[in-house]
Amino acid sequence: MSEVFAQLVNVVGTGKVSSAISHNLLGKVRFGYVLSREFEKAKSLAERIGATPVTYSQDFLLNGIVLFGLSDSVLKDAETLVNGKVGEITAIHFSGFHPSQILPRSWNPASMHPNCAVADENVSFKDVLFGLEGCDSGLEVAKEIVDIIGGRYFIVPTDKKVLYHLAAVISSNFTVGLASLSEKIYEEIGLDEKTARELISHLLQTVGDNISKFPIDVALTGPVKRGDWKVVEMERAAFIEQFPQFSKPFSSSHDCGLYDIFIDILKDIINKP
């Protein structure tokens, strides 16, 4: 029998990712405890997945699989939080930044990081790629959980998690920062917020589709790719006017901070041998 089906699955922290993973596991595993700082939150999730709600001050013993859906800043305190309440467990957390080793070795730890933005518990993990790492036994459990919820996985070197997470931040967070600059310009030229967001999301979706089909240099479109340097120059002046706070010189070859740096990054793509 598989590890996940044979054991109870417990949930520590009722945040977005642990709630979403629990919902995706619903009907496929047996749940034990749901643990939260607030009993009402534990009860709310526990009622939906058929688990037993508890708070940290109650008496209970965690056995089996424990999903630690704690914020990154709190993971280091996990051992203290459940001190004296842990039996034989396989502990799994969801951070892309922290290695599994942030949890005690005796907990057979692994991490499974979903490469998608989880805004609520209704997210489906079908075909989502998870970055996994951990000790052998923890990793086996993490792989099974990903299989059960319909995801896919790859192994991340444990000592490369900071770099691995940086890559995700650049693609998924920096793009939102850049989108906010586009939104300001759309507002400036009189478009309403809904239209602006629709434009941005469509542009990002089509770029995403292209990147999924083609190498980055083929997926790139726009003035740099076409060599329309007059357009690049005129939009540089417009960028400086719109965003003086991001246009401070960065180095002798980057007079206009952010804009010049991005143009250089795009030139690197098209000049790739």
Ligand SMILES: NC(=O)c1ccc[n+]([C@@H]2O[C@H](COP(=O)([O-])OP(=O)(O)OC[C@H]3O[C@@H](n4cnc5c(N)ncnc54)[C@H](OP(=O)(O)O)[C@@H]3O)[C@@H](O)[C@H]2O)c1
């Ligand atoms: N959201 C995403 O898109 C996403 C994507 C990939 C990976 N992740 C990773 O998934 C993990 C959870 O993220 P999340 O987005 O689900 O966060 P979240 O919604 O903010 O949930 C974090 C949970 O941690 C618990 N917590 C927070 N502060 C605490 C404290 N001082 N003491 C004890 N418990 C505390 C809370 O649970 P209770 O209130 O129930 O106690 C809270 O609901 C993180 O490692 C994150 O990096 C998130």
